[in-house]
Amino acid sequence: xTSYNLKQWxxxxxxxxxxxxxxxxxxxxxxxxxxxKNEVLLEAKYISVDPYMRIQQAAKPNWEQPHALNTVQGxxxxxxxxxxxxxxxxxxxxxxxYSGWQTHAVVHANEIQALNPNxxxxxxxxxxxxxxxxxxxxxxxxxxxxxxxxTVVVSGAAGAVGSLVTQFAIxxxxxxxxxxxxxxxxxxxxxxxxxxxxxxxxxxxxQQLHERLMELGGVDVYFDNVGGxxxxxxxxxxxxxxxVVICGQISQYDGSLDNPELGPRFLHQxxxxxxxxxxILARDFTHRMPEMINHILPxxxxxxxxFKTTEINGFENLPSALEGLxxxxxxxxxxVRVK
Amino acid sequence: xTSYNLKQWxxxxxxxxxxxxxxxxxxxxxxxxxxxKNEVLLEAKYISVDPYMRIQQAAKPNWEQPHALNTVQGxxxxxxxxxxxxxxxxxxxxxxxYSGWQTHAVVHANEIQALNPNxxxxxxxxxxxxxxxxxxxxxxxxxxxxxxxxTVVVSGAAGAVGSLVTQFAIxxxxxxxxxxxxxxxxxxxxxxxxxxxxxxxxxxxxQQLHERLMELGGVDVYFDNVGGxxxxxxxxxxxxxxxVVICGQISQYDGSLDNPELGPRFLHQxxxxxxxxxxILARDFTHRMPEMINHILPxxxxxxxxFKTTEINGFENLPSALEGLxxxxxxxxxxVRVK
Numbered sequence: 001x002t003s004y005n006l007k008q009w010x011x012x013x014x015x016x017x018x019x020x021x022x023x024x025x026x027x028x029x030x031x032x033x034x035x036x037k038n039e040v041l042l043e044a045k046y047i048s049v050d051p052y053m054r055i056q057q058a059a060k061p062n063w064e065q066p067h068a069l070n071t072v073q074g075x076x077x078x079x080x081x082x083x084x085x086x087x088x089x090x091x092x093x094x095x096x097x098y099s100g101w102q103t104h105a106v107v108h109a110n111e112i113q114a115l116n117p118n119x120x121x122x123x124x125x126x127x128x129x130x131x132x133x134x135x136x137x138x139x140x141x142x143x144x145x146x147x148x149x150x151t152v153v154v155s156g157a158a159g160a161v162g163s164l165v166t167q168f169a170i171x172x173x174x175x176x177x178x179x180x181x182x183x184x185x186x187x188x189x190x191x192x193x194x195x196x197x198x199x200x201x202x203x204x205x206x207q208q209l210h211e212r213l214m215e216l217g218g219v220d221v222y223f224d225n226v227g228g229x230x231x232x233x234x235x236x237x238x239x240x241x242x243x244v245v246i247c248g249q250i251s252q253y254d255g256s257l258d259n260p261e262l263g264p265r266f267l268h269q270x271x272x273x274x275x276x277x278x279x280i281l282a283r284d285f286t287h288r289m290p291e292m293i294n295h296i297l298p299x300x301x302x303x304x305x306x307f308k309t310t311e312i313n314g315f316e317n318l319p320s321a322l323e324g325l326x327x328x329x330x331x332x333x334x335x336v337r338v339k
Numbered sequence: 340x341t342s343y344n345l346k347q348w349x350x351x352x353x354x355x356x357x358x359x360x361x362x363x364x365x366x367x368x369x370x371x372x373x374x375x376k377n378e379v380l381l382e383a384k385y386i387s388v389d390p391y392m393r394i395q396q397a398a399k400p401n402w403e404q405p406h407a408l409n410t411v412q413g414x415x416x417x418x419x420x421x422x423x424x425x426x427x428x429x430x431x432x433x434x435x436x437y438s439g440w441q442t443h444a445v446v447h448a449n450e451i452q453a454l455n456p457n458x459x460x461x462x463x464x465x466x467x468x469x470x471x472x473x474x475x476x477x478x479x480x481x482x483x484x485x486x487x488x489x490t491v492v493v494s495g496a497a498g499a500v501g502s503l504v505t506q507f508a509i510x511x512x513x514x515x516x517x518x519x520x521x522x523x524x525x526x527x528x529x530x531x532x533x534x535x536x537x538x539x540x541x542x543x544x545x546q547q548l549h550e551r552l553m554e555l556g557g558v559d560v561y562f563d564n565v566g567g568x569x570x571x572x573x574x575x576x577x578x579x580x581x582x583v584v585i586c587g588q589i590s591q592y593d594g595s596l597d598n599p600e601l602g603p604r605f606l607h608q609x610x611x612x613x614x615x616x617x618x619i620l621a622r623d624f625t626h627r628m629p630e631m632i633n634h635i636l637p638x639x640x641x642x643x644x645x646f647k648t649t650e651i652n653g654f655e656n657l658p659s660a661l662e663g664l665x666x667x668x669x670x671x672x673x674x675v676r677v678k
Contacts, residue, residue, distance in 0.1 A: 055607070062611045227606055249607040260603035267566055268394070268588040268596055270618030272402045277616040279609030 003032040004043075004082075009101035009318050011057070011073045014066075017255045018326055019054050021319035024073065024101075031104065035085035038109045042079035042097060047315070047336045048126045049075070049322040050160070051225075051250045058257040063281055073101040073318070076131060078115065078122050089114070096125040101318050103338060120300055121307070127333035128164055128300060128307040129293055131282045135247055136164035137292045138285040141172075143245040143278040144221040148173030151217055153234055156225030157197070158185035160333035161247060165223045167192055167305050177216060179209075179230050181328045188331060192306065200230050206264075209233035218242075227251045228263070235266045244277040254326060308332030315339070342371040343382075343421075348440035348657050350396070350412045353405075356594045357665055358393050360658035363412065363440075370443065374424035377448045379434075381418035386440060386654070386675045387465045388414070388661040389499070390564075390589045397596040402620055412440040412657070415470060417454065417461050428453070435464040440657050442677060459639055460646070466672035467503055467639060467646040468632055470621045474586055475503035476631045477624040480511075482584040482617040483560040487512030490556055492573055495564030496536070497524035499672035500586060504562045506531055506644050516555060518548075518569050520667045527670060531645065539569050545603075548572035557581075566590045567602070574605045583616040593665060647671030654678070 006029050013023045033041055053075070056067040067074060077100070081093040086109035089095065094115040099105035115122045120129060127133060139161075146152050152169040156162040157178030169176045170193050178189040178197040186197035196216060203209040210233040213219060218239040224231050227249030235244070252261060270277065285292070299305040310330035312321040315338045325334060345368050352362045372380055392414070395406040406413060416439070420432040425448035428434065433454040438444035454461045459468060466472060478500075485491050491508040495501040496517030508515050509532050517528040517536040525536035535555060542548040549572040552558060557578040563570050566588030574583070591600060609616065624631070638644040649669035651660040654677045664673055 055611075224606070227604065231606065246606050246609045249604075249610070252604060252607055256604065257607055260605065262601040263604045264599035265566065265588075265591060265595065265602045266599065267563070267570065267585050267616070267618075268591055270585045270616060271588070271620060272394075272400070272618070274618050274620055274623060276618075277606070277609060279606075279611070279613050279615075281610060281613055284613060 001032045001034075002083075003030050004104050006031045007103045007315055008072050010070060011067055012070055014059065014069065015054075015057055015255075016258075018323060019057060019319075020323045023057070024319045026316065033106050035083060035106060038086045039106055040081050040086050040089050040109055040112065041083040042077070042095065042099060042105045042107060042112070043082045044077045044079045044099065044103050044105070044338050046078040046123050046126060047075055047101060047318060047338060048077065049318065049325060049334050049336060050131070051248055051253060051325050053322060054253040054326070055257060060258050063283070074098060075100050076126055077105075078125050079105075094122045096130065103315060119297065123309060123333075123335055124300065124307055126335055127160060127309065128296060128305065132160040132333060133164055133296060134285050134289060134292050135280070135282040136161045136168060137296065138288065139245050139247050139280040140165050140168050140221075140223055143280050144223055144243050146172050146174045146221045149175070150220035151175045151177060151239075152221040152223065153177045153179065153213065153219045154223045154225070155179045155230040155234070156248065156250060157189055157194070158331050159225055160330075162223070162225050163189075163192070163308060163332055164305070166194060169221075169223075170194070171299065171304070174221070177213065177219075179226070185331055188308070200233075203233075205229075206232035206236075210236045213237035221245070223247060225250060228261070232264055232266070235269055238269060238273045238275045240273050242273055242275040244275060246277060246279040250326065310334045312336045340371045340373075341422075342369050343443050345370045346442045346654055347411050349409060350406055351409055353398065353408065354393075354396055354594070355597075357662060358396060358658075359662045362396075363658045365655065372445050374422060374445060377425045378445050379420050379425050379428050379448055379451065380422040381416070381434065381436060381438060381444045381446060381451070382421045383416045383418045383438065383442050383444070383677050385417040385462050385465060386414055386657060386677060387416065388657065388664060388673050388675060389470070390587055390592060390664050392661060393592040393665070394596060399597050402622070413437065414439050415465055416444075417464050418444070433461045435469065442654060458636065462648060462672075462674055463639065463646055465674055466499060466648065467635060467644065471499040471672060472503055472635060473624050473628060473631050474619070474621040475500045476507060476635065477627065478584050478586050478619040479504050479507050479560075479562055482619050483562055483582050485511050485513045485560045488514070489559035490514045490516060490578075491560040491562065492516045492518065492552065492558045493562045493564070494518045494569040494573070495587065495589060496528055496533070497670050498564055499669075501562070501564050502528075502531070502647060502671055503644070505533060508560075508562075509533070510638065510643070513560070516552065516558075518565070524670055527647070539572075542572075544568075545571035545575075549575045552576035560584070562586060564589060567600070571603055571605070574608055577608060577612045577614045579612050581612055581614040583614060585616060585618040589665065649673045651675045
């Protein structure tokens, strides 16, 4: 019976501030799995790190129970089938699965999705054709309801979701003002075709950024991945009947979900502008993946949508790759390449 | 030619904190108006004081330009026709008009609405059959989208709008948790049929009120007239797909519209619950008044909806009646009786 060297990152300590390697433990073992009917053995090739992981580590409730301690960190994975006891998969097949931060996993065939490497780079399953793409597409289109000619502001615009929202909004005929945290990110966003890329770190205050947004004509749709100062500035710059989509609040993930940071009260602004704020979550649109892929895949194949990744090499770097998200390190989707 | 003693309250100084008589000037004169074709001369009988007046006194933009200084304070009025040069009105007719804080006004017939005292007490034109009723009805039904059996939380529940929202939600088959600021208000709300009336002043913190709301099963619809601590508590107590209606933020009207108070950042909560916050404004529903009255008037005539007023006697007391709104003095609709 073939044996495999299994490596797993266990989530072992709840972070109070920024999550880092100290909250994880690497465990190694040798496994010789036998497969029940319809099970397959996967070998992880690309593993995802996503901001939502930190939300699940907050003490207060989120959309479900907090991530259990002393279990393998949950994550989306792109893997190849090593062994199969399912008629639907054979050795060498590319699949995506929610198998977490581990090099190998035995999963039921119903829990994995086949990937076609001829359609698109398999890594897209962790980005534009996966959860981030779904979040960006349905969040923008269904909650943001952008109309051609409207101004869409995206925070975290160079990130995994933000860079897709930015491009989808441009495809939709909108004028995009991208907010990002470095000149390098802004330069890339300009190449994507945004009307303005603003490095929010160049503004001394939310008030200054607000003034710039007002000079640029105000905001019809705001797709928010970041919260904090970016959002303070945008919420005071809304146009009549603006739609605000809350997708993430990454500026608050270093402990402020449990002990909220204070910010200016703004709800009165909604009243003046008859604006709407809506929180969205990728899982609400999971059943509509085929619809999303029908829209996006042709754009991707035609090169009309860019899918950019920041790849971190080495399974052992998963915790630091996750930490890097909160340092604003990545452009596009952060992905850990296992080997 | 008949002459009249005209009294007018001019808005003369922008308040930085709580609005009071020092921001107004009483001016008296004798007028002998001649009426152009289609004009009528009105004698004010009941004059409205409303929280929105303070919003219009903030320096920062609201839904329109701030109220101009050195002009008569704008306000809805119930009046009788003293003289008419319009075929549509005759002396003695009851009407409503937006003629402001003055005892007499010459207005075009197109700018006034006829009232039928046999249908309902004319004062209802300033409350349940006027702007507050319209706000409550459309705000609750169209933005709140309450379903029978859901829990509707109303802040400022004993106020002009809140007490109507409370009753409309009960008529709609909802369970209402009313938030108010005194035992007297809570006692009245219990008589109206709320499931729970909570005196928020009995809670030491938003956290305590949040815990109570969670004990009571959380919140499906929140109709917010108040903001601040009430709202902090409710926004952390939302159920899945909750709808939050921002109608007012009266706790912020003593200067915090221009210099925002700090409060806990909460937008991440919307994400977990896929909740929606929507700002509403009465004027968006003005053209649908007949529809609203068709719903409400039968209930009012049948005694199924209570319209409670706090009447303040004397035109000279208008500024202090306005100030009283921010002291939580009134139950139901605050109205100044001119004589």
